[in-house]
Amino acid sequence: MAGATVLGRLTWQVATVDEVVEETPRVRTILLDVPDWPGHRAGQHLDVRLTAEDGYRAEREYSIASAPGEPVAITVERLDDGEVSPYLCDELRPGDGLELRGPIGGYFVWPAQDGGPLLLVAGGSGIVPLRAMVRHRQRSGSEVPVRLLYSSRSLEDVIYRAELDELGDSIEVVHTLTREQPPGWAGYARRVDAALLGEVAWPAGDGARAFVCGPTSFVETVAGGLVEFGYPPRRVKTERFGATGR
Amino acid sequence: MSFVSRGFRGRRRDSGADPSRVTPGQYVTEDFPVLSAGPTPHTPLDDWTFSIVDGDERKSWTWEEFRELPSKTVTADIHCVTRWSKLDTTWEGVSVDTLLDEVATEAPHVLAFCDGGYTTNLPIADITDGKAWVAFGYDVEPLDPGHGGPARLLVPHLYFWKSAKWVRGLELREEDEPGFWETYGYHLYGDPWREQRYSGD
Amino acid sequence: MEALDGNAIGGLLIEVFGAEMTTTRGTCVHCGAEMQMAELIVYLPAPGTVARCPTCKDVVMVVVDKRGIKCVDFRGLAMF
Numbered sequence A: 001m002a003g004a005t006v007l008g009r010l011t012w013q014v015a016t017v018d019e020v021v022e023e024t025p026r027v028r029t030i031l032l033d034v035p036d037w038p039g040h041r042a043g044q045h046l047d048v049r050l051t052a053e054d055g056y057r058a059e060r061e062y063s064i065a066s067a068p069g070e071p072v073a074i075t076v077e078r079l080d081d082g083e084v085s086p087y088l089c090d091e092l093r094p095g096d097g098l099e100l101r102g103p104i105g106g107y108f109v110w111p112a113q114d115g116g117p118l119l120l121v122a123g124g125s126g127i128v129p130l131r132a133m134v135r136h137r138q139r140s141g142s143e144v145p146v147r148l149l150y151s152s153r154s155l156e157d158v159i160y161r162a163e164l165d166e167l168g169d170s171i172e173v174v175h176t177l178t179r180e181q182p183p184g185w186a187g188y189a190r191r192v193d194a195a196l197l198g199e200v201a202w203p204a205g206d207g208a209r210a211f212v213c214g215p216t217s218f219v220e221t222v223a224g225g226l227v228e229f230g231y232p233p234r235r236v237k238t239e240r241f242g243a244t245g246r
Numbered sequence B: 001m002s003f004v005s006r007g008f009r010g011r012r013r014d015s016g017a018d019p020s021r022v023t024p025g026q027y028v029t030e031d032f033p034v035l036s037a038g039p040t041p042h043t044p045l046d047d048w049t050f051s052i053v054d055g056d057e058r059k060s061w062t063w064e065e066f067r068e069l070p071s072k073t074v075t076a077d078i079h080c081v082t083r084w085s086k087l088d089t090t091w092e093g094v095s096v097d098t099l100l101d102e103v104a105t106e107a108p109h110v111l112a113f114c115d116g117g118y119t120t121n122l123p124i125a126d127i128t129d130g131k132a133w134v135a136f137g138y139d140v141e142p143l144d145p146g147h148g149g150p151a152r153l154l155v156p157h158l159y160f161w162k163s164a165k166w167v168r169g170l171e172l173r174e175e176d177e178p179g180f181w182e183t184y185g186y187h188l189y190g191d192p193w194r195e196q197r198y199s200g201d
Numbered sequence C: 001m002e003a004l005d006g007n008a009i010g011g012l013l014i015e016v017f018g019a020e021m022t023t024t025r026g027t028c029v030h031c032g033a034e035m036q037m038a039e040l041i042v043y044l045p046a047p048g049t050v051a052r053c054p055t056c057k058d059v060v061m062v063v064v065d066k067r068g069i070k071c072v073d074f075r076g077l078a079m080f
Helices: A084-090 A124-140 A162-165 A196-202 A216-229 B063-068 B097-099 C006-017
Strands: A013-024 A027-033 A047-049 A057-063 A073-077 A098-103 A118-123 A148-153 A173-179 A209-215 A236-241 B047-052 B057-062 B070-077 B086-095 B109-114 B119-123 B133-138 B152-154 B167-173 C025-028 C033-037 C041-045 C047-050 C059-066 C069-073 C078-079
Touching: A027 A084, A027 A098, A047 C006, A057 A073, A057 A124, A057 C006, A073 A084, A073 A124, A098 B133, A098 C006, A118 A124, A118 A216, A124 A148, A124 A209, A124 A236, A148 A196, A173 B070, A173 B119, A173 C069, A196 A216, A216 A236, A236 C006, B047 B097, B057 B063, B063 B133, B070 B133, B097 B133, C006 C041, C006 C047, C006 C059
Parallel strands: A118 A148, A118 A209, A148 A173, A209 A236, B047 B167
Antiparallel strands: A013 A027, A013 A098, A027 A073, A047 A057, A047 A098, B047 B057, B070 B086, B086 B133, B109 B119, B109 B167, B133 B152, C025 C033, C025 C078, C041 C047, C047 C059, C059 C069
16 A cells, blocks of 8 residues: 555553653653654654553543654643643653553654755644754754744743754744743744745745644644745645644 | 553543433543534524425424524433533423424434534434424523534433534434444444444444 | 644554555545545544545545444545
8 A cells, every 4th residue: 555664563552751851831841761662753743542540541642752863752731621631741750651652653754864945833832743853853964954933822831942042053943922922022923924924934936845733723824824825735744733722 | 451550530520420320331521522523513593494304395494483482491411422421411492392393294213414414313203202402502501613503403312422413404214314423333323321332232 | 623634643544554644645535636644634532533635524534433443434535
């Protein structure tokens, strides 16, 4: 069947939590020790499954936050009315087991040899798979130019903020803070619209590959905007996340 | 023994509920989950009609006409096939008996049809004699579009997929024709007390 | 509730088809549009998972979990 890859069986296995990193007051990165991890590609995700003592189960999907070659990590935003995210953010601790399966995904991935330039557009926790792509670019020695447009509610909500600040000149990071800005903020202060996108995106003629990730309405606005600018649809890859309480 | 996640309890589940009201295999929730097979339709009330269709004949009500019909407050326990039950839900609706009173029929079955294309099949005996309503209010408010507003079918004695959201009418039928979920493997009848979730149960 | 896309059912598709499917191309039998499985519009928390054509929005695939057994109906899609 076209598109099939040799996988090894996609089975549930129990990983151990190595470390947790509080990225923002609502967001945590969980570093995992996964026995027999086959490796992954930047942009892939894994499925997490929680089981209560009475057998009740809940399953969710999380993008892998780390680059190929790095320990497996996921970054989770706590949703107020969530069922799984409050557990992962508040209860889970180093030494605990976490049942998962993966890596999964062949569409929303960027192997460094695919080249660029890259346009990465993130809404909220949509930054996670794009951060894996950026880390992969750095680790692989790729020199493709990257522009990352990242929409967050406020500066406090920017995930991986220090890391993104230290990326260096060949990766341009443009933030927009949609709800609240710090005093003296000179950057964008609104939701991504066609005009903002037009000022940040690579011109359509540059042959850029775009990856757009975030809430569904964000993704559809951005992807639609890029296609309007002349990006070929097959160069605009999208991944929609469930509502993140924006 | 399969893996258990230390300290995970899942959604608030009310284990204090009267067990005789909880159908087999269900847990009681205080939430009201929104489940859907497609986008939420938004039909303007000016365009909305409810119809009973019998072959070539059709009896329809506009929204104004529908809202002039006698309605009542209904309190019911509801049971979703995805295993949550919610007790003492309150609705405002028009009894299906009131609507069917205007149509002379001996058809044994109906197929409820809805905005967005959803359908579900029911025996006419299960939507008459005070067992079903077309509900336009939930918990003292107009029924939210996410929960099926402006109006949904309410048939609490069957699994809640039979309480079709965004209902626009009933087709009277001689044969029991499977609706949307029934076509994809769910039970034709759907009695939660006999745990009739899937075809063959 | 907002729809997701075929990325959200990546694991489910592997379970059901035995292979990574998000880049597999298919044609909607209702409108003829072509898409990759990742581009399907997906409604998840329902009595079953419903995938719709991104162009005409008609149902192309439904997966129902019957007590652990996944039953897939993909008569709305011609895959190649």
